[in-house]
Amino acid sequence: MRSEKPLFRQSLVRSALDDTSKLHSIGILSGVSEETESTVAIVGGGLSGLATAAHLHLKNPDRKLVVLESSHRVGGVIHTERIDDFVLDHGADMFALNPPAAINLCRQLGIEDRLILPNQTGRGAMIVHRGKLKPLPDGFVLMRATKMLPILTTGLLSLRGKLRMVAEARVPKRTKIDDESVASFVRRRLGNEVLQRIVGPLVAGIYTADVEKLSMNATMKPFVEMERQYGSLTRATFARRRSGQDSVERNSTGARYEQFRAFPDGMIELPKRLSESLPAGTVHLQCGVQSIQRLDDRWLVQDTDGGSGLYDNVVLATPARVSSRLLLDIAPAAAAELASIESSSTAIVMMAVRREDIAEKRRMFGFVVPPIERRRILAASFASEKFAGRAPQDHVIVRVFIGGTLQPELLENDDETLVDIARSELADLIGLRGIPVVTRVVRWNNAMPQYTLGHVERVQRIRESIDSTPGIHLISNALDGVGIAPVIAAAEKLANQID
Numbered sequence: 207m208r209s210e211k212p213l214f215r216q217s218l219v220r221s222a223l224d225d226t227s228k229l230h231s232i233g234i235l236s237g238v239s240e241e242t243e244s245t246v247a248i249v250g251g252g253l254s255g256l257a258t259a260a261h262l263h264l265k266n267p268d269r270k271l272v273v274l275e276s277s278h279r280v281g282g283v284i285h286t287e288r289i290d291d292f293v294l295d296h297g298a299d300m301f302a303l304n305p306p307a308a309i310n311l312c313r314q315l316g317i318e319d320r321l322i323l324p325n326q327t328g329r330g331a332m333i334v335h336r337g338k339l340k341p342l343p344d345g346f347v348l349m350r351a352t353k354m355l356p357i358l359t360t361g362l363l364s365l366r367g368k369l370r371m372v373a374e375a376r377v378p379k380r381t382k383i384d385d386e387s388v389a390s391f392v393r394r395r396l397g398n399e400v401l402q403r404i405v406g407p408l409v410a411g412i413y414t415a416d417v418e419k420l421s422m423n424a425t426m427k428p429f430v431e432m433e434r435q436y437g438s439l440t441r442a443t444f445a446r447r448r449s450g451q452d453s454v455e456r457n458s459t460g461a462r463y464e465q466f467r468a469f470p471d472g473m474i475e476l477p478k479r480l481s482e483s484l485p486a487g488t489v490h491l492q493c494g495v496q497s498i499q500r501l502d503d504r505w506l507v508q509d510t511d512g513g514s515g516l517y518d519n520v521v522l523a524t525p526a527r528v529s530s531r532l533l534l535d536i537a538p539a540a541a542a543e544l545a546s547i548e549s550s551s552t553a554i555v556m557m558a559v560r561r562e563d564i565a566e567k568r569r570m571f572g573f574v575v576p577p578i579e580r581r582r583i584l585a586a587s588f589a590s591e592k593f594a595g596r597a598p599q600d601h602v603i604v605r606v607f608i609g610g611t612l613q614p615e616l617l618e619n620d621d622e623t624l625v626d627i628a629r630s631e632l633a634d635l636i637g638l639r640g641i642p643v644v645t646r647v648v649r650w651n652n653a654m655p656q657y658t659l660g661h662v663e664r665v666q667r668i669r670e671s672i673d674s675t676p677g678i679h680l681i682s683n684a685l686d687g688v689g690i691a692p693v694i695a696a697a698e699k700l701a702n703q704i705d
């Protein structure tokens with residue numbers, strides 16, 4: 207991809223540290239200019255780092271910029287593997303159009319025409335209910351029914367559960383303004399059955415989270431505001447309908463798939479294209495940063511191989527625990543708060559199976575499994591049903607998610623056992639038989655930050671600490687949104703703040 211070793215040998219740095227007059231020569235040697243234009247090192251070549259770099263470059267193509275990535279490839283938790291005719295996304299497989307930052311960046315980079323939409327047929331999500339797959343009621347949007355009839359007729363809720371949900375309009379509005387867990391909000395407004403059977407698994411599926419700990423303010427703020435403004439979600443829905451805001455939701459199921467996009471060659475295309483949009487030599491692979499120190503009014507960034515460079519600005523775009531470590535001496539308050547952000551781990555068992563080996567013939571994009579079902583998988587996603595070109599017509603790619611916050615112990619199993627678990631659960635739920643033609647297991651350890659109660663205030667404290675450390679900047683999926691679209695929105699905002 208890009209050049210391998212960016213900076214200098216340790217001896218040079220040592221002598222530079224002893225004699226600061228040499229620091230400018232380090233700048234010159236490293237390609238960092240002595241002139242007034244500020245220089246930027248971005249630590250981490252995942253989406254956060256690359257999107258920040260792309261925005262900085264779009265803003266000022268002459269800016270001196272490096273991206274320092276510890277691994278041998280860009281993309282971080284985004285990766286795609288092609289095996290024969292199968293395109294296997296190891297992590298994210300699509301991104302949302304809202305916030306529009308991701309699609310806008312694709313447009314600015316001239317890659318918007320590469321994007322593909324989810325298939326228009328066979329869409330929709332299912333939920334496991336007493337061992338059977340049942341469709342999510344049409345028009346249900348995370349925690350709000352935008353159509354009444356599908357809720358009244360759904361097999362996912364008992365009569366009692368439906369009546370409780372319909373009574374939401376009469377539930378008094380919460381007067382306290384402090385944070386509340388997703389479970390508490392849903393139980394209070396819609397009832398325990400809706401929490402357990404529909405909303406819990408849907409929301410937990412996005413964050414691989416425990417909804418009892420997940421912060422409403424950090425993850426579902428629009429619903430908090432609906433309650434505050436209209437008194438209930440039901441009244442908010444009527445008001446939105448009158449003003450025409452609910453037209454999309456009313457015509458779609460659950461995840462509103464037309465609001466998502468992907469790349470024909472899988473999601474890895476996004477980080478690759480971002481990287482390619484930067485001048486040659488900007489991205490340095492196998493360059494793990496081990497320390498950042500103040501040196502006069504600049505920052506000395508040292509890598510694990512003894513290389514180093516001096517920069518006016520350093521952007522930390524590493525996972526929260528790594529950023530915490532790098533900030534320990536220079537922004538200890540931010541370091542402590544970052545260290546307190548929990549993250550969950552997941553394994554994804556990816557399988558390409560013959561279509562004829564699946565007894566369930568309904569076409570679906572995937573299903574989620576409520577914890578109350580007591581199964582060993584969190585969800586399954588049918589990648590080849592979502593997007594064309596992922597597999598030959600007579601095969602299906604299924605990705606099975608295992609672990610998460612509630613079942614971390616399952617990840618102690620070896621890969622072979624995880625495959626057995628996935629196959630046996632799928633045998634039960636969709637009648638899978640036979641041997642997959644391709645099998646891959648990928649493990650994402652501590653990759654999904656948990657936005658637990660009080661997250662918004664925690665992020666505020668982190669920002670205050672970082673803002674009082676001039677030249678140090680932080681971007682992370684642990685702060686303002688885990689999805690690709692919010693991460694790119696945060697990158698754009700950050701790039702606009704760097705002079």
Ligand SMILES: Cc1cc2nc3c(=O)[nH]c(=O)nc-3n(C[C@H](O)[C@H](O)[C@H](O)COP(=O)(O)OP(=O)(O)OC[C@H]3O[C@@H](n4cnc5c(N)ncnc54)[C@H](O)[C@@H]3O)c2cc1C
Nearest residue numbers: 250252253254276282283297298299494495683688689690
């Ligand atoms: C399994 C999974 C599925 C997902 N699915 C979706 C989805 O469908 N849609 C969606 O919108 N979002 C999805 N997401 C979320 C989204 O992909 C991530 O939030 C986003 O890609 C995170 O990017 P990042 O750059 O912040 O972090 P990372 O991808 O973790 O990147 C951090 C980078 O820093 C590097 N690094 C670490 N330490 C150092 C160091 N010391 N020096 C230099 N570099 C270092 C790492 O190697 C890595 O490349 C998913 C996430 C996961 C884990």
